[in-house]
Amino acid sequence: MSSGNPGDKPIDRVGVAVLGCGVVGSQVVRLLHEQASDLAARVGAPLELKGVAVRRLDAPRDVDVPTDLLTTDAMGLVARDDVDLVIEVIGGIEPARPLILAALENGASVVTANKALLAEDGPTLYEAAEKAGRDLYFEAAVAGAIPILRPLRESLSGDRVTRVMGIVNGTTNYILDKMDTYGSGFEEALAEAQELGYAEADPTADVEGFDAAAKAAILASLAFHTRVTASDVHREGITEVTAGDVASATEMGSVVKLLAIAELNEASSGESAVSARVHPAMIPRSHPLASVREAYNAVFVESEAAGQLMFYGPGAGGSPTASAVLGDVVTAARHRLQGTTGAGESSYADRAVLPMGETLTRYHVAIDVDDRAGVLAAVATAFAEHDVSIQTVRQEGRGEDAQLVVVSHEATDAQLSATVEHLRTMEIVRDVTSVMRVEGTE
Numbered sequence: 001m002s003s004g005n006p007g008d009k010p011i012d013r014v015g016v017a018v019l020g021c022g023v024v025g026s027q028v029v030r031l032l033h034e035q036a037s038d039l040a041a042r043v044g045a046p047l048e049l050k051g052v053a054v055r056r057l058d059a060p061r062d063v064d065v066p067t068d069l070l071t072t073d074a075m076g077l078v079a080r081d082d083v084d085l086v087i088e089v090i091g092g093i094e095p096a097r098p099l100i101l102a103a104l105e106n107g108a109s110v111v112t113a114n115k116a117l118l119a120e121d122g123p124t125l126y127e128a129a130e131k132a133g134r135d136l137y138f139e140a141a142v143a144g145a146i147p148i149l150r151p152l153r154e155s156l157s158g159d160r161v162t163r164v165m166g167i168v169n170g171t172t173n174y175i176l177d178k179m180d181t182y183g184s185g186f187e188e189a190l191a192e193a194q195e196l197g198y199a200e201a202d203p204t205a206d207v208e209g210f211d212a213a214a215k216a217a218i219l220a221s222l223a224f225h226t227r228v229t230a231s232d233v234h235r236e237g238i239t240e241v242t243a244g245d246v247a248s249a250t251e252m253g254s255v256v257k258l259l260a261i262a263e264l265n266e267a268s269s270g271e272s273a274v275s276a277r278v279h280p281a282m283i284p285r286s287h288p289l290a291s292v293r294e295a296y297n298a299v300f301v302e303s304e305a306a307g308q309l310m311f312y313g314p315g316a317g318g319s320p321t322a323s324a325v326l327g328d329v330v331t332a333a334r335h336r337l338q339g340t341t342g343a344g345e346s347s348y349a350d351r352a353v354l355p356m357g358e359t360l361t362r363y364h365v366a367i368d369v370d371d372r373a374g375v376l377a378a379v380a381t382a383f384a385e386h387d388v389s390i391q392t393v394r395q396e397g398r399g400e401d402a403q404l405v406v407v408s409h410e411a412t413d414a415q416l417s418a419t420v421e422h423l424r425t426m427e428i429v430r431d432v433t434s435v436m437r438v439e440g441t442e
């Protein structure tokens, strides 16, 4: 804890403003109203809703808001003297950024669910909060209702986290789960996800991994006390994952998941550096993350003293996300009342972010080959030429239908992708049918 702002006058109620009344905002307003007495007891003073900023006063909403509380002037609401805490659930960069900065400058604490903004410009917001002596909380921004940021920021702050590996996008997990369960192709599974309302009409942010990359940046920053933005995160989505990749994973006793990974690697300088990446990967079915089905999220954390921890639950949806927002609201309101703040973001470690090419990983490669003497040796030689050691080789089929499935030991991503390029040029290789990274094994 640190002291809030020395000039603060004591308050006996906490004035709250909600910015945005969409999927999440409407549930936040509902819970603020329905749970008012419990929230007051937990905070130690009533939370008083001073206003709800919306884009259109007459738009249909999932919650009844008294008309005298509605306003289209979000900046005017944030500037009011009686607003002590601002909940930003508009999303996107503008106008969320200037609204949050104005709220902090005006002495309000801020709770937000805005992963896009935090992943792009988190440090500016953290500095503004620090300067204002106010809290900035954002548990809802990563994995919705699942408590993961506070555990990283507080519960695990006495330990040394070495890796965070998460399924942090529900839409893509739903699609991959359907591909795994029914053998569907990507397009078919996406259409089903859209019909059920999981995937948006424009699913780019989910299926191309942008949403997961924003969350990976936030996780990496908190886990390793350093600054990682979305543009530092290596990103590959799931649009290229085929039914063949999924079948190949099944043959291996594995499953394909879109993983957001933040881990400590060693840079070529010998210093520890952060690898932050989002890509599909095969994980063994025995891994805890393999059991995450449908649109659920989970984050698997490894740390030196605690060992392995897994956080699981709903990663999206109005009411689950509002639960995470309200948890932050109670903490921030309590601090505001006591004239203190929680621990701010720490980026003392100042670690470099490792380029993907230097990141250590493992590949699973399936190759259609001619089944004749010397083929296996030639394939093994290609791996050896790039200094990649092979862990297992399996041959399936015979004659024209022969397929080799090679799983490598750990090597840099540059060595592994050079090996695949080399294989593609070989005369004995008819086709490289599946290339996928392997995670979650020793």
Ligand SMILES: NC(=O)c1ccc[n+]([C@@H]2O[C@H](COP(=O)([O-])OP(=O)(O)OC[C@H]3O[C@@H](n4cnc5c(N)ncnc54)[C@H](O)[C@@H]3O)[C@@H](O)[C@H]2O)c1
Binding pocket: 019, 020, 021, 022, 023, 024, 025, 053, 054, 055, 056, 072, 074, 089, 090, 091, 092, 095, 113, 114, 115, 116, 140, 141, 144, 315, 316, 317, 318, 321
């Ligand atoms: N929906 C989820 O499941 C979920 C999960 C985790 C995090 N989040 C995050 O929560 C935030 C809100 O998401 P959402 O799903 O509720 O989006 P939404 O589009 O349903 O709601 C946003 C609302 O803000 C309003 N708005 C836009 N500009 C405004 C302005 N200038 N002033 C006032 N209101 C304005 C829009 O009209 C809309 O109603 C985003 O940052 C999102 O990433 C959402």
Ligand SMILES: N[C@@H](CCO)C(=O)O
Binding pocket: 168, 169, 170, 171, 172, 198, 206, 211, 315, 316, 317
């Ligand atoms: N589009 C996201 C929801 C909130 O981050 C998902 O599918 O998980």
Ligand code: NA
Binding pocket: 139, 140, 141, 142, 143, 144, 145, 146, 147, 148, 149, 324
């Ligand atoms: Na969360």
